[in-house]
Amino acid sequence: MEGGCAVAEFLDSFDVERDALLASLDQVEDVWSRFQERRALEMDGTAETDSLIAGEFSLVRRDLESTEFTVGIFGLIKRGKSTLLNGLIGREVSSMHVTPETAVPVYVSYGDDPEAAVHFADGTQKHVAVEDVHAYTSQKTNPMNHLGVTFVEQQVPVGFLRNGTRLIDTPGLDDAEADEVYTQRTLQELDIVDAGVVLFLSPPTVGATELGFLEDIVARDLRKTFLVCNMYPQHFHDRETREQVLEYVGMRIVEASQRVGRSGEVRIYPVCALEAWEARKNDDIDQWKRSGADRLLRDLENYLSKHAGQDVLDDAAERIAHIAELARAEVQVRQQLLEDPEKLFHFRQQLDRNILDLERRFEAAVSMALTEVAPLRMRIRSLVLQPFTRAKQDLNKLETLEEIEQFSSRFRRQLEVGGELASRQFADGFGQIVGGLQRQLQERFQAVMTDLAPNLPNIRLSPNALLVTPDQLQQLHAAKRRSEQASKTSAVVGGLSGGGLTVLATGTMTLLGPLGLLGGALVGWKMSNLVAGHRSLEQARDAIAIRLDEIAATMLQDVDRQVEQAVETVRSSVERRRRAFAGDLYQQFEVVQAISERPEALEVQRRDAARFVDAFEDCAREARAALSGPLAAVG
Ligand SMILES: Nc1nc2c(ncn2[C@@H]2O[C@H](COP(=O)(O)OP(=O)(O)OP(=O)(O)O)[C@@H](O)[C@H]2O)c(=O)[nH]1
Ligand SMILES: [Mg+2]
Incomplete structure (x- = not known):
């Protein structure tokens, strides 16, 4: 059923605006390519330079076409998250x-045909039939996640997901298997989801x-938190009881926010998830x-389209x-020279x-900026080492092989x-x-342009333009995939792609790769072998302590290697x-020189x-x- 059809209104307006922008991008690209054609004719065989403008076209198009809004569903165990x-x-x-049911995070996004993939901690993935997904997500068939699944991804042909909305169901926060670090990590996802x-x-x-x-x-x-009081029908349909319940819960939430010094509007939605699910079925x-x-x-839709979408x-x-203005400035340089x-000759010397x-x-500027990388690297190294220090202390308290x-x-x-x-902090x-570096470079760039042609309007480059060339886009995509995988892999619930994209969009193509994954995999097979191979507790402890050092060293090497790569990418x-x-x-x-040698062409070129x-x-x-259309009317 399309109970969601009324809901699709906002998304339609987002899509309309996006299409309008893509059309205006096409238009600039079209004018630009006509200008380039001219240039190519005039240049007669000169290899085309790698234009700033051409690079920007593909970046803006990519950002517009790959919008993704992530909505995470959180709560303690058995609150009706999956039902909702x-x-x-x-x-x-x-x-x-x-x-207790949901054992691993479940990601749902749009696809024309239903499809599902299971992602494992060792970085592999497996395509499965949609009907078989529960075998991996359910506590019954995958108790304590012994299958080592990090998350399950499903694509479904549901209209309101079409603009790139992705929903994430999470295991209960107080799941018996989860420990404190795990819970904190899930809570941090709240900072990242839209x-x-x-x-x-x-x-x-x-x-x-x-x-x-x-x-x-x-x-x-x-602002972006939607508190849902999931009600059982007996409360839900008795108006008075429902109000009392809401008032009680509302007061607890207001008190809680006062305790943490937060003010602002708190919205609570009384919902009956079971009824919503049944309504969909019926x-x-x-x-x-x-x-x-x-x-x-x-x-939710309204919020996404007004905030994340509008941004x-x-x-x-x-x-x-900006691209159009940059192109105009480029033609203006030529115009002035033709005048x-x-x-x-003078300009050229200048x-x-x-x-x-x-x-x-x-x-x-680059050298200055990169000196700041050293302290950052130290911070990341100590973050990576933290769990090892704690683990070594814990190790001595263990009494049995099972405990180990x-x-x-x-x-x-x-x-x-x-x-x-660590990856995330490094990315930040x-x-x-890189942001600081870009600002400095931009000022330099602008100074040169102004010196060259004092009458030109200020040229502003988007932050991407200075650092990213089209062939680096591939690297960029690879980094994005890595960062997404890293976040999904280790987290209870992923959704870094929103945050990851923002970082990448400011020109950083250098997120640390899946450190956690590496560490996790190393511990996974190395440790279990160790325990199996040693009959005495002491021996197992010692062997593990040595192995911990080895793993830590490998991880630190990986950090160093990746940091160096990041620095090199920026430099080049x-x-x-x-x-x-x-x-x-x-x-x-x-x-211009070629043109001015043929005086008869000069006039034509000036008009052109x-x-x-x-x-x-x-x-x-x-x-x-393009943006002052329908959405402005809504807002
Ligand atoms: N009566 C009633 N039952 C509900 C409601 N919402 C959920 N349930 C039931 O509560 C049980 C738990 O629902 P789930 O959706 O599995 O809860 P969950 O939060 O995903 O649980 P975990 O994944 O194990 O943390 C199911 O038997 C649902 O049918 C509701 O609004 N009313
Ligand atoms: Mg669940």
């Missing part, structure tokens, strides 16, 4: 049961665990509305306008000087989680360093950008340049105007 997810989707994508749905149970008590959990939740971003729209899921879904659109519109070809200067300044075995599986998880935290830290991309920039300019000069300047100006205006 299934209700929202209208299919049984996650199994439900009265006893929106979080947090479930509480209605029968009117909020226990100490739930209250503690609540404080952790409300200490975070309240295709009963009235029941669906009564269940409260209707309102929750609408508000994506605004950013793209601005970047498209007075006598100046060409450029020679400026380029040399630029080269020196770029190099200085349990210890090894717990340690493995801690390592995965710790590794993932490195992103800041700055160098490439600088060369491309100079190449573009010199090419312009050559074109003026037309291109106008065309790019129109493009920039239209890109900005």
